[in-house]
Amino acid sequence: MGFLSCNAESAAATCDSHYWDLKKRSSNSTRRRSTHHKHNLVEIREFQFSEILAATGGFSADSFLGKGSHGSVYKATLDDGKLIAAVKTTKFSKPQLTTLRNHSANCTGCANCTSPAENEIEILSRVRNPRRFVNLIGFCNDSSGNLVLVVEYMLNGSxxxxxxxxxxxxxxxxxxxxxxxxxxxxxxxxxxxxxxxxxxxxxxxxxxxxxxxxxxxxxxxxxxxxxxxxxxxxxxxxxxxxxxxxxxxxxxxxxxxxxxxxxxxxxxxxxxxxxxxxxxxxxxxxxxxxxxxxxxxxxxxxxxxxxxxxxxxxxxxxxxxxxxxxxxxxxxxxxxxxxxxxxxxxxxxxxxATPIWRGLRRREENEAESGDRREEVGGGIVRGGSRRNGKVSSVGGAEQENEMSKACNNGVWRSRSMPNGDVGGIIARSLNRSRSMSMEGFAN
The missing domain is CATH 1.10.510.10 (Transferase(Phosphotransferase) domain 1)
Incomplete structure (x- = not known):
C-alpha cells in the first residue's frame, strides 16, 4: 500500500552556508560537462535534457520504473550504452512553485527555500558511499525548468x-x-x-x-x-x-x-x-x-x-x-x-552458526519428547523437560540459560546442559558469545 508523505517541498534543506544555487544554472547548456562546487569532493555531471530524452526513449512506458517521492523514475541508457542509470523527474504545482519563489526572493538562505531535488543534489554531492547509498551521477533541467536527477540504477528494485x-x-x-x-x-x-x-x-x-x-x-x-x-x-x-x-x-x-x-x-x-x-x-x-x-x-x-x-x-x-x-x-x-x-x-x-544450532535444537527436542514419554509412564527422572504451548522449559542446567531470555522476561527457547560433554561445551561457548547481546529491558 502507499504511504502519505508530510510536507514535500518546504521540508527539505541543507545546512551548508555555501549553498549551491542550482536555480541560477542555465538549462540550455550546449555541451555535457563535469561540474564541481568549490566545496564539493564529488564530481556531479550536468547533462543536456536532450540526452536524457534520448536515454529514456522520451520517457516511454518501456523505460518506466515506478513512482518516486516527488515524481516518476525511468531507466536510462547513457554514454553509448556504457552507463545504465535511473532518471528521477520532479514536478511541482504552480502554487507550490509560486510559494517557493516568493519565499526565496525575501530569504537569506533558510531551509524552506530549497526543493527536494535541489536538496538531494546538495546532500549527495557532499556525502557519497559506493556501498551504502544510491549515489548521484548528475542532473539537468527539463523544458519547464524542473530539475531531473540521474542516479545509480539498482537492478533488483526496492x-x-x-x-x-x-x-x-x-x-x-x-x-x-x-x-x-x-x-x-x-x-x-x-x-x-x-x-x-x-x-x-x-x-x-x-x-x-x-x-x-x-x-x-x-x-x-x-x-x-x-x-x-x-x-x-x-x-x-x-x-x-x-x-x-x-x-x-x-x-x-x-x-x-x-x-x-x-x-x-x-x-x-x-x-x-x-x-x-x-x-x-x-x-x-x-x-x-x-x-x-x-x-x-x-x-x-x-x-x-x-x-x-x-x-x-x-x-x-x-x-x-x-x-x-x-x-x-x-x-x-x-x-x-x-x-x-x-x-x-x-x-x-x-x-x-545456524547449522550447529539447528542440530542442537533437534537433539534437545528429541530428548524433551523422550522425557515427556518417561514422565507419562512414571519412569525415572525427567531429563528433557516439558513442552507446553510451543515452549521448552529447562529442568537442569538453569545456570546456562540464555541471557536474551532474561532480557525479554519470557524466552521461547532455553539452553540446558547436555549429557554429552562435547556438545555441552559447544552450547556453553555459544552462550558466552550470545551474552554480549544482552541489553537493558525495553519498557518505556
Missing amino acids: LYDALHSNTRPPGWNRRVRFALQVAKAVLALHSSNPPVIHRDIKSSNVLIDEKGKARLGDFGLALRGHVEDVRVKCTPPAGTMGYLDPCYLAPGDLSTKSDVFSFGILLLEIISGRNAIDLNYSPPSVVDWAVPLIKRGEFLGICDRRIGRPSDMAIIRQLGTLAAKCVRSTAEKRPSMSEAVEWLEQVRKRMQ
Whole structure:
C-alpha cells in the first residue's frame, strides 16, 4: 500500500552556508560537462535534457520504473550504452512553485527555500558511499525548468517490493543482511561531518543493487548539519506516515534518534512482512501490534508466516528486542545507530552458526519428547523437560540459560546442559558469545 508523505517541498534543506544555487544554472547548456562546487569532493555531471530524452526513449512506458517521492523514475541508457542509470523527474504545482519563489526572493538562505531535488543534489554531492547509498551521477533541467536527477540504477528494485510484492519473499539470512546493510548506511550518514539525518527511512527508499545488497536512497528530505544549526532548527517536521517519529513534532525535536525510530519500524517490517500501516489489520500500526507481543515474549507471533520461523528462535528474539528498543516512545532511551549495527552484527554471526544450532535444537527436542514419554509412564527422572504451548522449559542446567531470555522476561527457547560433554561445551561457548547481546529491558 502507499504511504502519505508530510510536507514535500518546504521540508527539505541543507545546512551548508555555501549553498549551491542550482536555480541560477542555465538549462540550455550546449555541451555535457563535469561540474564541481568549490566545496564539493564529488564530481556531479550536468547533462543536456536532450540526452536524457534520448536515454529514456522520451520517457516511454518501456523505460518506466515506478513512482518516486516527488515524481516518476525511468531507466536510462547513457554514454553509448556504457552507463545504465535511473532518471528521477520532479514536478511541482504552480502554487507550490509560486510559494517557493516568493519565499526565496525575501530569504537569506533558510531551509524552506530549497526543493527536494535541489536538496538531494546538495546532500549527495557532499556525502557519497559506493556501498551504502544510491549515489548521484548528475542532473539537468527539463523544458519547464524542473530539475531531473540521474542516479545509480539498482537492478533488483526496492526492499518494499522484495517484502510485499515478491511471490518468493526473502528468507531470514537475506533479511538479516538487509537490516544490517541499512543500519550501516544510516550510521554512515550520522557519522559524517556534519551529520546527515535522512528523515525518510522506509522500505521503498531502500534499493537492492546487482549484488543483492541493500542501499539507502532518496535524500530529498535529508538535513545536513548539527541540530543547533539555523537551517535544521527552522525546518518543519517531515517524513512518511507510519515511519515518522511521534516525538518529532517541532523542528527542535529533530535528532538522529528520529532516524532510529524509522529504522525500528523498518526492522519490524522486515521481521513480520507487514506494512508499517496496514488497514487490513487491527491495530493497523505495526508498532501497536508487534511491541506488545515482544514484551510478552511471544516472538513467534511476529514472524512472517510466509517463510516460517528461523531454525534458531534466538535470532527473532534478538531482532524483535532491538526493534522494540528503537521505537521507544522516549527518544533518549533509543539506542544509537552504532549500537544497532553492533547488535545486528551479533545476530548475523549467530545466523551464520545456524547449522550447529539447528542440530542442537533437534537433539534437545528429541530428548524433551523422550522425557515427556518417561514422565507419562512414571519412569525415572525427567531429563528433557516439558513442552507446553510451543515452549521448552529447562529442568537442569538453569545456570546456562540464555541471557536474551532474561532480557525479554519470557524466552521461547532455553539452553540446558547436555549429557554429552562435547556438545555441552559447544552450547556453553555459544552462550558466552550470545551474552554480549544482552541489553537493558525495553519498557518505556
